[in-house]
Structure formats: structure tokens, C-alpha cells
Amino acid sequence: MNYPTWRSVVSGFALSVLSVVILSAAPVSQVSAQEQKASEKQTRKTPALRARVYDQLSRAQTAGDAGNTQEAIAxxxxxxxKSSSMNSxxxxxxxxxxxxxxxxAEDYxxxxxxxxxxxxxxxxxxxFEQTTLFSLAQLHLMRGNYAKSIEALERWESLQTGPIPPKNLVIKAQAYYQNKQYKEAEKFITAAIEGHEADGMLPDEGWLILQRAVFYELKQPEKVKDVLIKLLKLYEDPKYWIQLAGMYGELEREEEQYAIMEAAYQQGYVKxxxxxxxxxQLYYFHQAxxxxxxxxxxxLADGTLERNLRNLKFLSQCxxxxxENEKAVPVMQAAADLSDDGDLDAQLGQIxxxxxQWDKAIAATQKxxxxxxxxxxxxxxxVLGMAYYNKRQFVDALNELAEAEKDSSSRGMAQQWRKYVQGEKQSYDAIQAELSS
Incomplete structure (x- = not known):
């Protein structure tokens, strides 16, 4: 059975993690001249921003805010x-x-x-330095410079006196994840989520998506399942029902897989x-x-599934x-017409x-x-031998049964039928001889 594997379940969300985390993080910040002039609270002694420089930067800010990029750069x-006369x-x-x-201007x-x-x-x-380092971490992550993103965050942390905010841990986890350092990524994303929850707050959906992707890469399906349960409880998205069912299948917990998929179907999520x-397939293998x-x-009727060989064949099997043989026949016939080999025609012959329906059995099996x-x-x-027998075509029946005896898988039954048909033929011939005398 082609249950969805945990790799197929998560192939979609693993690729989307980068965009989710970047979009959920704070945007790159502008530190305006006015804000810097107004706020001089700092722990290190720095030179002042002089009025003439402030005026020029304000002009550039005004042009930039108006969308005049080239004027602002000029x-x-x-x-x-005049940089030689400017302080740090x-x-x-x-x-x-x-x-x-x-x-x-999107020139990153x-x-x-x-x-x-x-x-x-x-x-x-x-x-000011911390704000800029955080912006650099985001930009490096977006441009695929994962090691530099981590470096910027660690430099930010060296300036931090209090606890590290969860958003920093998440971006760091994302950088490690994209750099395929999954154990490191797991450490930071788990710390971010647990710290946020300890403060009585719900983890962001994107954080859980990242954690799920990390556990997937670490080949820990049980933990992937646990994160999916949390996502389902917190963010009630139809796709999480389907993915959770797939994970239960991967864990060989078929009853839970069946129950979750049935619940998803009843809610209209299976589309x-x-x-x-x-x-x-779940219905079929759970005796339904x-x-x-x-x-x-x-x-097939509403176009969700194509009328191709696989789908028609499976429907006929169901x-x-x-x-329901009478319903199976036309479907199997349609599938057989699409098939290059004779297996479906042979199954149709058996039905x-x-x-x-001896003549149809013979025609289908010969095909x-x-x-x-x-x-x-x-x-x-x-099958041909039995159909010919029922038509009282004993010679044809015996010929086909002789062919069946050549195959080890059908030899035993073919021999029994051959003996039976020979006996029936003798009785039939005797009766016919008596009638004609």
C-alpha cells in the first residue's frame, strides 16, 4: 500500500521554512538621524552627531521617504x-x-x-550596533550567507546584558537549519519555543514549522508527530490533519492514521x-x-482523480x-483497455x-x-478449461487444462479438473451414444 511516507508528508513544509521565518521576523530597521540625535542613552562613550551632518542626512532621509532613491544616494x-572630517x-x-x-530598493x-x-x-x-547586527543577520539569512548570519547574531549576543530574545534564537536556528547543521538548529529552535511557552505565550506557527522540519531532517518521526499535534491544536489548518495522518502511517500506527484521515474527510479537508x-487505500486495507x-x-466522477489505469484498476479491486462483481466488470474492462499486458483481462475472465457468463469468460481470457x-x-x-467444460466443449476444456498443468502454480488444480472433466466426458459420450442408438 502506498501510504504517504513521512518524507512525502514533509517535503512541502521543509522547503517553505526560510520564507516563513524571514517574514515573521522584524523587518530591517532604519535608524533615523532624528532618532539618534534624540536618544543618546548608551553604555559606551561615543562622539556626538553634529548639526551640519544631521541636516544632510535628514535631507537624504526626506528624499528616500519620497521614493527618490537616486537623489537620496547623491x-x-x-x-x-567629506568623510575625512567625520567621526565614527x-x-x-x-x-x-x-x-x-x-x-x-531591493539591492540587498x-x-x-x-x-x-x-x-x-x-x-x-x-x-545602534545591535540593531544593525540584527538587520545584517536577517539579510545574510535571506541571501543564503548562513555562517555570516550566525556570526552577526553572536556578535549581537556579545553586546546583550539580559536574556536572548526568542526571535534571535529562531533566526539562529534557521541559519543552522539552512546550513544543514540540524542538531544545532534543534537546540536553538527548541530553546526559543520552550522559553516563549514558559512566559505564558504561544509559539509562532512559523517557529513550530521550523522545529518540525528540523526533527524531520534528524529522522525523528515521533517528534515530528508531536509537533504536528501541537500545530493542529493551536492553528487548526486542514493540511496538519493530513500530515498528522501520514506520520501515524509512518510510525505504523494504522488505527490512528485511519481515524485522523476519516476525521479530516468528514470535515471536508480531503480534497x-x-x-x-x-x-x-486506507478504506481498502481496513476492510471497508x-x-x-x-x-x-x-x-473519478467529479474530476478529482483521473480516469487512468491505476485509478480504474484500484476501483475495480474495491x-x-x-x-459487487457487476459493478466491478465495466470498470475493470475500462482499465483493461488501457493496459498493455493481459493481467486485467485475465481477472475479468475470472469474474x-x-x-x-462462459462466452465472455472465454473471450476475456483469450484476449x-x-x-x-x-x-x-x-x-x-x-479459467478457459472450466469455461469450456461448462459449455460441454470437453476437448477444448481438456486441452486448456493440459496447458494449465505446465504451470506449477496451477498444476494441482488443473490435474483435479482434468480427471473430473475426463469422467464427465465419458459419461456424456456414453449418454450421447445411447441416445443415438
Whole structure:
């Protein structure tokens, strides 16, 4: 049975983790000239931002806010031409404005270069340096520079006197995850979530998605399942029902898998072709073939599933298992017409034999032999032998049974039938001889 494996379940969410975490993190911050001039509280002694530099930076800020990127950069270059007379704080503010303008213009590499120049200037206020380092961590993560993202965060932490905020731990976990350092990623994302919960707060959905992806990469399906249960309780998204069912299947807890998928179906969450087919398989293997057939039939009718060989073949199996041979016949015939080998025609022959439709059984089985590539050729000859017998065509029946005896899988039954048919033929011939005399 093709239960969805835990790798197929999580293949989608693992790829989306980066965007989720970046979008949920704080955006790159602009440190305005006015804000820096107004707030000088700091733990290190830094030079002052002089009025003439402040006025020029304010002009650039005004142009940037109005969307005049080139004008803003031109003003900043005028200021930069006088950099030899500027102190560390003024230079840091200059490069901060470069970075912010490039960021808004989506020129992220130039933004990174500018922000790197900000933190190279010393001394500058610690809060200013931390804000810039956090922006660098985000930008490096977005650009795939994972080691540099971690480096920026660790430099931020070296300036922090209180506890590390969860958002920092999450970005650090994301960087380690993208760098395929999954054990390190697990340590930081778990710390972020547990710390947040200890403060009486709910973890962000994106954090749990990241944790789930990390456990997946560490091949810990039990923990993946636990995170999915939490996601389902906190964020009631239909996809979590489907993914949780898949994880129970991976853990070989089929009863829970069946219950979760059935609950998802009752709530209208089973909509895709793959989910529908998986649920049909669950019905089939949990001894509910009629429900399997009804689900498959509806999905084929409304276009959720294609009328291809796999789906028609499975539907016919469901009807057959449900003892609904008359419903199985047209579906199996449609599937057989799409098949290059004769197996389905052979199965159709057996159904017709059970329905005592001897001519159709013979026609279907002969077609199966003509197509070839049968998984059990001897059984096909056995079916022909039994059909011919019931038509009182004893010679043809014995010929087919002789062919069936050549196959080890059907030899025993073919021999029994051959003896029986020989006896019946002798009795029939005797009666016919007596009638004609």
C-alpha cells in the first residue's frame, strides 16, 4: 500500500521554512538621524552627531521617504566626500542610511555592504550596533550567507546584558537549519519555543514549522508527530490533519492514521488527488472496500482523480473485494483497455466465470493470452478449461487444462479438473451414444 511516507508528508513544509521565518521576523530597521540625535542613552562613550551632518542626512532621509532613491544616494555621496572630517558615529549613520535606501530598493547585497560598514565604525552606541547586527543577520539569512548570519547574531549576543530574545534564537536556528547543521538548529529552535511557552505565550506557527522540519531532517518521526499535534491544536489548518495522518502511517500506527484521515474527510479537508487516493487505500486495507469504491467512484466522477489505469484498476479491486462483481466488470474492462499486458483481462475472465457468463469468460481470457505478459499464465488456461467444460466443449476444456498443468502454480488444480472433466466426458459420450442408438 502506498501510504504517504513521512518524507512525502514533509517535503512541502521543509522547503517553505526560510520564507516563513524571514517574514515573521522584524523587518530591517532604519535608524533615523532624528532618532539618534534624540536618544543618546548608551553604555559606551561615543562622539556626538553634529548639526551640519544631521541636516544632510535628514535631507537624504526626506528624499528616500519620497521614493527618490537616486537623489537620496547623491546627497549621501556628497556627505561621504567629506568623510575625512567625520567621526565614527557620523560615519556609522551615513552608512546606515545607505543601507536603508539600498534595502528599500531591493539591492540587498549593497545593503549588506553598507550595514557591514556601520558596525566597523567604533565607537558607536551599543543599541545602534545591535540593531544593525540584527538587520545584517536577517539579510545574510535571506541571501543564503548562513555562517555570516550566525556570526552577526553572536556578535549581537556579545553586546546583550539580559536574556536572548526568542526571535534571535529562531533566526539562529534557521541559519543552522539552512546550513544543514540540524542538531544545532534543534537546540536553538527548541530553546526559543520552550522559553516563549514558559512566559505564558504561544509559539509562532512559523517557529513550530521550523522545529518540525528540523526533527524531520534528524529522522525523528515521533517528534515530528508531536509537533504536528501541537500545530493542529493551536492553528487548526486542514493540511496538519493530513500530515498528522501520514506520520501515524509512518510510525505504523494504522488505527490512528485511519481515524485522523476519516476525521479530516468528514470535515471536508480531503480534497487533493493524492489525499483522496490515500484515504481510499486506507478504506481498502481496513476492510471497508465498499467505502473505498464509493470514494473512488465519486472522485473519478467529479474530476478529482483521473480516469487512468491505476485509478480504474484500484476501483475495480474495491468493487470486487466488496462482492459487487457487476459493478466491478465495466470498470475493470475500462482499465483493461488501457493496459498493455493481459493481467486485467485475465481477472475479468475470472469474474465472468464466477458470474457464469462462459462466452465472455472465454473471450476475456483469450484476449489476456494474446496480450501476454501474464503474472499467472497457468490460471488463465485453467479459467478457459472450466469455461469450456461448462459449455460441454470437453476437448477444448481438456486441452486448456493440459496447458494449465505446465504451470506449477496451477498444476494441482488443473490435474483435479482434468480427471473430473475426463469422467464427465465419458459419461456424456456414453449418454450421447445411447441416445443415438
Amino acid at each position: 546627497i549621501l555621496k556628497e556627505v561621504e566626500d 558615529y557620523e560615519l556609522a549613520m551615513l552608512y546606515n542610511f545607505y543601507g536603508f535606501i539600498y534595502y528599500n 547585497d549593497e545593503a549588506i555592504e553598507s550595514f557591514e560598514k556601520v558596525v566597523q565604525q567604533q565607537p558607536i552606541p551599543e543599541t 487533493s488527488a493524492s489525499d483522496t487516493f490515500n484515504l481510499a 472496500p465498499y467505502k473505498c469504491a464509493r470514494l473512488m467512484e465519486q472522485a 468493487w470486487t473485494q466488496a462482492k 465472468y466465470l464466477n458470474l457464469e 489476456a493470452l494474446e496480450k501476454g505478459d501474464l503474472s499467472n499464465k497457468g490460471t488463465a488456461h485453467l
